[in-house]
Amino acid sequence: MKLDVKSSSYRRVILILISFLVCTGTALKPLESSESKYFPIAKNIELLGEVYQGVSENYVDGIDTAEFMYAGIDGMLETLDPYTVFLDEKESVELGELTSGQYAGIGVRISEIAGDIYIVSVFDDTPASKAGLRVGDRIVKVDRHIVEGKELDEVKNFIKGPARSQVTLSIERYGQKKKSRFRLTRREVRVNSIRYAGLFGTVGYFEMDTFGNRSADELSRAINDMHAVSRIRNQPMNAVILDLRNNPGGLLGVAVDVTGLFVDKGSRVVSTMGRDPESKIRYQTTRAPALEELPLAVLINQNSASASEIVAGAIQELDRGVVIGNRSFGKGLVQSVISLPYDCTLKLTTAKYYTPSGRLIQKEHGWTGGVREVLEREDEQENKKIFYTHNKRKVYGGGGILPDIRIEGDEVSGYEAALRKEGMLFRYANKYRASNDRLPEAGIDRKSLMQDFERFVKNEGFTYKTEPEVLLEEVKKSLEEDHEKASKKTSGKIDALIASMENEMKLLAAKRMSSESEAIARALEQEIMRHFDEDAARRSSIEHDPVVKKALAVLQDSKKYRKILSP
Helix, strand or coil, X not given: CCCCHHHHHHHHHXXXXXXXXXXXXXXXXXXXXXXXXXXXXXXXXXXXXXXXXXXXXXXXXXXCHHHHXXXXXXXXXXXXXXXXXXXXXXXXXXHHHHHHCEEEECCEEEXXXXXEEEEEEECCCCHHHHHCCCXXXXXXXXXXXXXXXXXXXXXXXXXXXXXXCEEEEEEECCCCXXXXXXXXXXXXXXXXXXXXXXXXXXXXXXXXXXXXXXXXXXXXXXXXXXXXXXXXXXCCCCEEEEECCCCCCECXXXXXXXXXXXXXXXXXXXXXXXXXXXXXXXXXXXXXXXXXXXXXXXXXXXXCCCHHHHHHXXXXXXXXXXXXXXXXXXXXXXXXXXXXXXXXXEEEEEEEEECCCCCECCCCCCCCCCCCCCCCCCCHHHHXXXXXXXXXXXXXXXXXXXXXXXXCCCCCCHHHHHHHHCCHHHHHHHHHHHHCCCCCXXXXXXXXXXXXXXXXXXXXXXXXXXXXXXXXXXXXXXXXXXXXXXXXXXXXXXXXXXXXXXXHHHHHHHHHHHHXXXXXXXXXXXXXXXXXXXXXXXXHHHHCCHHHHHHHHHHCCHHHHHHHCCC
8 A cells, every 4th residue: 555655654754754854852953053063963853754756756666655754764773783773563563572572472483494394493381382282293284374485584584473363274293194273372481591401510500581570580480499409419509500602682781781790799790881972871780699609610702792791791790600601792882762652662872881890891893884984983993902900810802702711612514504504403313203102211322323313304305515516517517517618538547536526525425424323423412302393403412512521621611710810
């Protein structure tokens, strides 16, 4: 439906822009002269409105005026940073779900695997778990919507809906000829931000995957639960691992509260400062710590950002614990959420994060800032300074948080990555689950497992080519195009050389795949286990994680732990 440009859509542009200026404190005051500080703003709003109206009325083809307006706003914001964004009504609702960790649905996570939509996780005590849906179920239809060819986000929206409303899922389960239909009543689903909590010996392990409204309370409850379990075992919890790897962050206040579980009340955690130096705000902990004394390791990697970096930076600079892993992402920009008319939202970067010592968390990511350069670039020398922790240890700028102990996690080989991309591990686990009611008590025999998996992969038509093999194919194709220009003798030599190289590469690829068989077998075992018991699979993965192993070793060596935190 097209809108009347001269009425609602045109006024909407002006209204949203004026609302933005009002919300950010830039009121449009009467103009006394062209020298007024507000004149350029009013002038540019008028200019934008004229361009919008002129194009919408006179462009050679018909224009969806609403989408055109949104595109203009998006284009304007793209000249800034990636985190300053305009959210329409639907996106604003999704933002609320993300920060609250709560939505109306059935309690599943879905993912696209090899072109199909599968259930990859089922939350406990939800409509999905009670109805008997399980990991590996392929979604064919949601109500009247056929899923094939649909985008993942579109399918998610089909499944979500108002609480107490009903939704019907048509499911294909491996090994069953007939499709199954599940009629479910949606309800409010709360996603716990503590992905996994458990005891590894006497060390409590807590994995957080976001910082939502309830994350600090959820972590506090998980800590109390582990204390209770340790008392039952008569083995008191004597150290803690907080795993923030791949945690993209969330709410600033929650990061302060999470840090407050480990440090003294009144400790400075982070500062924010906007364009005006006088806008600096310091955030301190306000609660008594739950774990003030126990040795602590915080795990981070290149995907730990924002609130994760606030916690890791504060723990490091207060010398409260050891930070282990890789340098964090370097997302040190603060966003304020501004409500706009028509249930839209502006997520606007208004400040930067600084650690207690004054380190700027934000890292230079090489953003181009759009076609026109609108930002006044500041000198980034602050990021190259040396800073000092409470115990006078040196820590370094450069954006992000540099760990005290740097260690890589498990690297996924090219072969395993290709298997995962095509869904081979997941789909084989489906096959195994369909043929077995439970996992064998003595464990899965790896030799027979891998033999069966290799047959499965072959039957599925999966082929893997190493990067050198791909490059050689390109060379071969290029040579074939020039084959007619070469003499028969030269062509014969080239063909023989290519054939020799192909054989050699196949042998090398076979050797590489054989050397990776143990890692593939372990990954396959964990995927199979996940189809039976998600928590058990996660625990198995943690037990084999080299970064967790390093953290356990450091925490159990009190002398080494103290030495790291000494000046």
